[in-house]
Amino acid sequence: MEKINVGLIGCGRISDLHVPGYLDRKDAGIYAVCDTDRELARTRQKAWKAEKCFFDYRDLLTDPRVDAVEILSPQPLHEEMTLHAAAAGKHIALQKPMTISLDSADRMLEKVRESGVVFRVSDNYLFYPPIVLAKKMIAQGEIGTPTNLRIKMIAGGSGGWDIPASAWEWRTREKNEGRGFQVFDHGHHLWATAWYLLGDIERVTGWIDSLDGIVDSPAVIMWKYKAGVQYGMCEYAFARDMPIPSRYYANDEWIEITGTKGLLLINRCTGNINGGPVLNHFDGSKWIPYGDLESDWSSGFRGATDNFIRAIRGETEPLLSGEQGREILRTTLAILKSSRERREVYVDEMDQRFPGRFTRQKIRAEKRKSAGKKRFTIPGFGVKDARYAPQARELTEGLANRFNPELAGDWECVIGLHLLPQGDVPETTWVLSIGNGKFSIAETALPEKTDMTLKTPAGTWASLLLGKRAFETAFLTGKLKIAGKAEQGLKLKGILKL
Numbered sequence: 001m002e003k004i005n006v007g008l009i010g011c012g013r014i015s016d017l018h019v020p021g022y023l024d025r026k027d028a029g030i031y032a033v034c035d036t037d038r039e040l041a042r043t044r045q046k047a048w049k050a051e052k053c054f055f056d057y058r059d060l061l062t063d064p065r066v067d068a069v070e071i072l073s074p075q076p077l078h079e080e081m082t083l084h085a086a087a088a089g090k091h092i093a094l095q096k097p098m099t100i101s102l103d104s105a106d107r108m109l110e111k112v113r114e115s116g117v118v119f120r121v122s123d124n125y126l127f128y129p130p131i132v133l134a135k136k137m138i139a140q141g142e143i144g145t146p147t148n149l150r151i152k153m154i155a156g157g158s159g160g161w162d163i164p165a166s167a168w169e170w171r172t173r174e175k176n177e178g179r180g181f182q183v184f185d186h187g188h189h190l191w192a193t194a195w196y197l198l199g200d201i202e203r204v205t206g207w208i209d210s211l212d213g214i215v216d217s218p219a220v221i222m223w224k225y226k227a228g229v230q231y232g233m234c235e236y237a238f239a240r241d242m243p244i245p246s247r248y249y250a251n252d253e254w255i256e257i258t259g260t261k262g263l264l265l266i267n268r269c270t271g272n273i274n275g276g277p278v279l280n281h282f283d284g285s286k287w288i289p290y291g292d293l294e295s296d297w298s299s300g301f302r303g304a305t306d307n308f309i310r311a312i313r314g315e316t317e318p319l320l321s322g323e324q325g326r327e328i329l330r331t332t333l334a335i336l337k338s339s340r341e342r343r344e345v346y347v348d349e350m351d352q353r354f355p356g357r358f359t360r361q362k363i364r365a366e367k368r369k370s371a372g373k374k375r376f377t378i379p380g381f382g383v384k385d386a387r388y389a390p391q392a393r394e395l396t397e398g399l400a401n402r403f404n405p406e407l408a409g410d411w412e413c414v415i416g417l418h419l420l421p422q423g424d425v426p427e428t429t430w431v432l433s434i435g436n437g438k439f440s441i442a443e444t445a446l447p448e449k450t451d452m453t454l455k456t457p458a459g460t461w462a463s464l465l466l467g468k469r470a471f472e473t474a475f476l477t478g479k480l481k482i483a484g485k486a487e488q489g490l491k492l493k494g495i496l497k498l
Helices: 038-048 057-061 075-087 102-115 129-139 165-176 181-198 298-312 322-341 347-351 355-372 385-402 458-465 471-476 488-495
Strands: 004-009 028-034 052-054 068-071 091-095 119-122 146-158 201-208 219-225 231-243 251-259 263-266 279-282 287-290 413-420 428-435 438-443 452-457 481-484
Touching: 004 057, 028 038, 028 057, 038 052, 052 057, 057 075, 068 075, 068 298, 075 091, 075 102, 091 298, 102 119, 102 322, 119 298, 119 322, 129 181, 129 251, 129 263, 129 279, 129 298, 146 181, 165 181, 181 201, 181 219, 181 231, 181 251, 181 322, 201 322, 201 347, 219 322, 322 347, 347 355, 385 413, 385 428, 385 438, 385 452, 385 458, 413 458, 413 488, 452 458, 452 488, 458 471
Parallel strands: 004 028, 004 068, 028 052, 068 091, 091 119, 146 231, 413 452
Antiparallel strands: 146 251, 201 219, 219 231, 251 263, 263 279, 279 287, 413 428, 428 438, 452 481
């Protein structure tokens, strides 16, 4: 196709963010608009220079010149509109959340698969430049292995756009049906971002409250990822008497991702509460600012539009795909269930006919697996390590073979090692030096200044290097004394594989 003609179904407030991505394109454009508010539809048609104006989306779908649609209606209408659009052979970009139930999502997915059209659930956060760069940096190992993700979302009582009363009216209906417009509606952005950055979520727990009986905030949501030891938390706050500086909705978010060797801080999303660089990287010694990134919230919408058009042309995969959109919906519904039932909820149980039984079996299986493992003990209690003293010199000289330059990075450190005499083994002193990705060790007098000095009997030191005793045990029992920057010891353990 030479140019993709797009029909916009729903001309409310959110359409102001979806349209700009089409205005400067030559390969796609807004061909038609549709809204049940006739005056609004005509106003939008004129502003966006659309050729056609409709008041019933079914009429728009019969136009053969419409290649694709952006569905920007309230989520209770998503299933009906998607089924009709797919039947008409129109490619579909659907406003988040995908729909209101998993059964509804499954009917939609079945229909779009049958029709063969491109179907995506739109979420601008997955194309917001600071979040995109953060994902890339995580993948490149800039912060090591990610372990924690934390999101803060704050909404105010004023600021930003004027929201039409009609928008609040349908959102209030949603709240009365158990789908709050913070955790369910806006929450899609946050759960999608958590998924995008670190992967699938295994289980969730949530507390959802309200200050006014309408807004479902404050709330605290926590989750565990499926892959490895990784956790997330989201805190909602409702500052009803505080204006929020924003060009868009009266809310803002900031996101922190912590890894084993650094962290990333995204300072703002929707609003402008936090000034300065939008993305900061702490590498273990200093903050590295990324202040030249595009950080206007609308940039994510433009990226999402580009993804949709390129997906139609077969140049990329849609993000979110229908299946991915369903997974985010499943996570959201698990969070609501957790708060409602006051318990931890496995995301997988949302697809089970008997979720209670599934969860009980899941927990029992995990307990059996845990019980089957060797009980955790700290090596070293009761160890008589004097017998290892004769090995202390050889083991110390062999530390260079344990050195891991990748973990050391640009770390520079001078460590003194004072081995006390034990049995027939005499007292010795050593200096360990790390710098420029290299390691050296020498038996010499201790310098006046070191970053850290370790003092321990020779046999205890040898037992540590042999894995017979844990550093923690030696320290707690007084066998190992540390002077200086004791926190360097943890890094040293990793670098020397101790």
